[in-house]
Amino acid sequence: MSDGSLESPALEKEIQKRRSAVKPINKRIAKLREESVNSKVKISPERVKIITDFYKSGAAKGKSIPHQRAMAFKYLMERASLPIEEGQLIVGIRGTGPQEVPTYPEICTHSIEDLKILSSRENMPYLVDDETFKLYEEEIIPEWQGNTMRDLIFGSVSDEWIKAYEAGIWTEFMEQRAPGHTAGGERIFKTGLLDIREEIKKKIEEAKPSDPSYYDKIEELKAMDIAAEAMLIYARRYQEKLENMANEEQNPERKKELMEMARICSRVPAHAPETFWEALQHYWFIHVGIVYETNPWDSYNPGRFDQHLFPFYKKDVEEGRLTRERAKELLEAFWIKVNNQPAVPKVGVTAEESFTYNDFTKINIGGLKEDGSDGVNDVSYLVLEVLNEVRTLQPNTAVLVSDKNPRHFLLKALEVVGPGFGEPPFFNFDGAIVKMLRQGKKLEDARTAGVSGCVETGSFGKESYILTGYFNLPKILEITLNNGIDPKTGRMLGIQTGDPSSFKSYEELWNAFLEQVKHFMEIKMAGNDIIEALFAKYMPVPFLSLWTEDCVKRGKDYNAGGTRYNTQYLQIVGLGTLAYSLTSLKFHVFDKKTISMSDMLDALKQDFEGKYEIMRQIILNKTPVYGEDEDYSDTIAKEIVDTVVDIVESYPPSPVRKASKRVYFLPTTAHVYFGKVTGATPDGRKAGFPVSEGISPVQGTDKKGVAAVFRSITKCDWDKTGGALLNQKLTPDILEGRENLKKIASLIKTFFNMGGHHVQFNVVSSELLRTAQEHPKDFQDLMVRVAGYSDYFVNLPKGLQEEIIARTEHKNL
Template sequence: MSDSLGCVAVEKEMQKKRAAVRPMNERIAKLREESVRAEVRISDERARIITEFYRSGIAAGKSFPVQRAMAFKYLMEHVSLPVEDGQLIVGLRGTGPQEVPTYPEMCTHSMKDLEILNSRENMPYRVDDKTRELYEKEVIPAWKGNTLRDIIFDNLSTEWLEAYKAGIWTEFMEQRAPGHTAGGERIFKNGLLDIKEEIKKKMQELKPSDPEYYDKMEELKAMDIAADAMLIYAERYAEKLEKMAEEEEDFERRKELNEMAKICRRVPAHAPKTFWEALQHYWFVHVGVVYETNPWDSYNPGRLDQHLYPFYEKDVAEGKLTREKAKELLEAFWIKINNQPAVPKVGVTAEESFTYNDFTKINIGGLKEDGSDGVNEVSYLLLEVLDEIRTLQPNTAVLVSDKNPERFLVKALKVVGPGFGEPPFFNFDGAIVKMLRQGKKLEDARTAGVSGCVETGAFGKEAYILTGYFNLPKILEITLNNGIDPQSGKKLGIETGDPKGFKTFDELWDAFIKQVKHFLDIKMKGNDIIEALFAKYMPVPFLSLWTDDCVEKAKDYNAGGTRYNTQYIQMVGLGTVTYSLTTIKCHVFDKKTVSMDELLEALKQNFEEKYEMMRQIILNKTPRYGEDDDYTDEIAKKIVDKLVEIIEKYPPSPVRKASKRVYFLPTTAHVYFGKVTGATPDGRKAGFPVSEGVSPVQGSDKKGIAAVFRSVSKCDWDKTGGALLNQKLTPDLLEGEENLRKLARLIKTFFNMGGHHVQFNVVSVELLREAQKRPKDFQDLMVRVAGYSDYFVNLPKGLQDEIIARTEHKEV
């Protein structure tokens, strides 16, 4: 293709994407424009208020749960009450759209952190002089050495810290509170006054003879204070809205403001009765949860179509609501979520984590509690909203069951077609199997869903806490160096033998698994320490109000109060380590194409020019995971099975009694892990990202998407909590009804074979390369990164290159 023809094709593709944006009404268009154009800024308000509270000594001598509840109440009494012009839903974490607070009691940003965030080229968080001054003079001095992050690092072993610094793992909770949780039906069926009655009754039932009497009573007191805090916040909003109505000259807007005030006086004090009330009720809960702490991945409304449909059906039947008004309310709700960027990170994570996405996920489809088809009119409304709004957030999840109609899946694929990375697809029948295998009740499994990227959990009933990413290719690198990390020269692993002396592939496999077990032992001990510290120092009484069994047990969400408790670790680099082990098995032990000595030297020299022929043999003459070849696919399956076996043998955590489970997903950690990992036997050079999720190595799957599906489905994902699969399609594959139906059938076949998840980038390589050259002309180009979508030109170049390198499938 000539340059001129290529440019024309790229422009046509981009024009198609822009033309696919659906019309929306004037109010929503204005709110959306304000949201997507606003500069992301750090708000100093929460840091100032929370520091002021703890310095005041108001809570001195109180138990930790009561301290945290009082701090939350102080926040709800003093935070700003922004109301975006024309909005129909109120409540916002921060002082305006795209402002994000910080959480100094969890981890305090240094002046260097603030400078990095403000000045970094990709996705900066602007920090004004007022915020800098507040941090330098008040926040940093007040919290130095006293944050939970400080306490965590003070309590972890030297072995843990060395492995963490080397990039063998990351730790989710060293600067963020437990997240990956979602609301269930409890939210939509209860008001705070109902819950306060539950608390009162439980207090009366407690017996002083109970050895945990004091702790339970303190937690219940904290929950009661937290409930009052949100009642105060809603009342403040009601009063503000009434005042705004008095001053409003436009008759229609005045009516809206009065109605919004009326709603704020009803919810969240009482259970919602209307569609509008249900959205506002949930949103108050959401804002409360993310003001209380900074959960890793924001709180989720869960099965939103299931929760909202009874309100929708009733309101429409009574003539209180039209379909168009319901859509407008949902779009206003969508924009509320987009107005809340992810909390900025600290330290190396501030330099490596590039997204504003806070991972609020809306689940659509699946099954009802009774096992029948869960698709309803609100499901289709949500897909239409997603198609029209096309914002960075919220994320969505289409839950696919054999009981869902084909037109639902086709409708979702039509949304994917224009290519902005949403929605992803999940095997809901498989998710139920996962939940049942973990001991959940059938009804709880059917009302489960996915949060974060691809993580399954029992919504409103489970604390399924993620602990960090685990770098499998790095551990293979250490295995091949007999326990030494060649990047630092330090002995981080155990001596498992000089690979040059291995006579069989099984000897190498055994050495690798011993290293994996060694590092998992260290990581799991650290997980339990961190969990205990959160249970003691960072209770979340407000979140606990909305999660089943916490009030009944009089225990905090972070201390085992939920019905189900799970602890997850996330495996990264399955494709890279599978391809690497396949290379060694094929070329060193079976075909003897190269010796172990030669391969190790090539890795040491980063496949420099004299080793390029060896590298090309590896790249072109090795069976590849993702091409339906049992030789290598069996290795992938063996890795998955072994990791599950090792991890599930660890005893439940001491505080939450959480079972230990495994996920396979990277977010963007595969880029960071690639930077700290040298060349790998699959021909990957040092510094390049390792494979992401359970996807094949970038560019290695050359036999089509069906072959990828067959390879991936040979692994038993029902043993895991989730597995992320990225695929890239050319745009023409989603043009026309017949192509959409073909892809829908292929997805269902993949899920029937045992696949967990798949998501698509529908974009040409040529367009992505052109966007790299002319970023100002492609500001609105959105792509699928990992378990989320983001603006392509905002991503760091390494991540852009990795997305481009993924195989582009041209046929289904």
């Protein structure tokens, strides 16, 4: 940051606080971190070339689809580059070097225009060199055009689905990303690939030809075995490279490290790990394999990381193989490996809804053990120290808070939040268990659950909980207020539910809105099941299936319902905007009758311009607000949540995976895109401005403090959902001093005891954010909380920057 003149003493103090919070790291990690954060993100053409060559070779001809996918994975792992960053302690990377990202032509093939946009855009570009452009133009596009999963999806869903998608009523994850959004469990850390191959062999022997699904099971199990062999080849290749490097290394200390790394690669992932270092390398090989096989949304996660690693840590320390400082260095090296893998570049609408390099690998710490006892251990605190010292874009973290955790753990996590890094977020783990039990999970599986992506709960290592896209509630209200017509396009997208000017009561309006929601939900759910069936048939993931219970046991793929639990999620966006808008209509139009419906509709059409600005100010200043502990508005929010959950859960399980239908309330950054396609709303929001994010109140409206926000939100029943995201912005002085930290800790605990699911804090002033906008070169390291992740503020698009600035800056609790 610049040492130039500042606008105020408060800003000077805030910047100095951020500077002083930067902790020293050793020379090795500092060098690796510098390489990671300073490398330009670029598209690596290696994977797309290898996969295309495999299919063009004809080797897959006549094989079943699972067999083809496994052979392609093996072909890749035999040929992928083996980069090793200088000084690294963990090997393996997706791509050809730090910050190089592969593409996945079988899922979604980027056009030349896509590549040009990605390479030239001002914010968060993906650099594309001339050779890659040429490769795409001459080989990749001709081979894959019309043959991708994206092409298959858009050719299979209904015209109604496509029109609603184009209008911004929803988005769809899997039109360019593969199913994923899952996490590993204890199976990873207790099992080697040779063990799994033996398990596969026994399942093949036990299979009965009289079983109608015999052929499918055998083909899937054979594919899993090939995938396991592929990773063994990859690890062996690294072992050989490390041995060669060790033979040439002149530095005795590094030579010793390289020999140990080679030894580790000779053991894992073939066998279950036995040491702390082996456990990290073992997991990382598996992680790289899963994200190389397809491009899962979101990236794979290592489950309950501190609990999986603690037995290795404890044993190594007790037996003298490991010191605390060495363990931290290994964790920091692992941290940087994650940061070196940017998110896969997107196209079209998805590029707008998720404008980040963050690939959402999430490190869970805290919570409970399988037996219900406190899950915090020494590794939990090590992770917090690593997070505080390394401060990279990813991995993300999740502090799982239970009443059984020591208070000290929560306070240590808040110390990391204090300087304004945006990490870590906090989750109600006792509430997560309730969610899992409500969905039919066993108690032990619920206790070993956690969160991935942004705020999404799932049974780690046992569940396929697939996200299907975001659902724009404010847009559906806009269509309701136009009797089924989308005013942006003039299309009749909804159904005719009546001229709003004729409605005599709020109940008529509410019922009309619900009819529109049900109409669109029917189309979306039908599309979900079609897309799910397509991935089950055409895009199996035999390597991912190895690590998720009970795919091997059932001889069934992860994408086809092989996992112990299967869930299909819809992400609801714009709760705050919708609650405020419905409150405004009920209060001003129907109860107080201070605004006629006709005038309200005219004001919306005119974007509150001219004479309608007075009406807008009345709405902004005289309406009960969700987020300020007002029963009038909070009751409406609760009814929205209850009703949407009831509608989604009324649908039967999906035909292929038998997945139950569930709801999350989270936006990533879709609230920005949804705002662009949604006109003015009855809460006084102007056309084009982002809708509210997560379950947060409308930006700038929650003026009675954090406690009032918490009381409002906990009037809703979040245990009915799989997760709900809440952002709060605090002035830096609120988290200064031990006593203030204790107050925040008590408030979080109370919030969770009242039923809240999640909260995260941006500890940053609007003054600093405005200064960063004006002088971006001086604030390259300013990181803020966006949604379920943190990102560099100056790299965000202007609309998202403005949305973060517009959030209420709480000066008191």
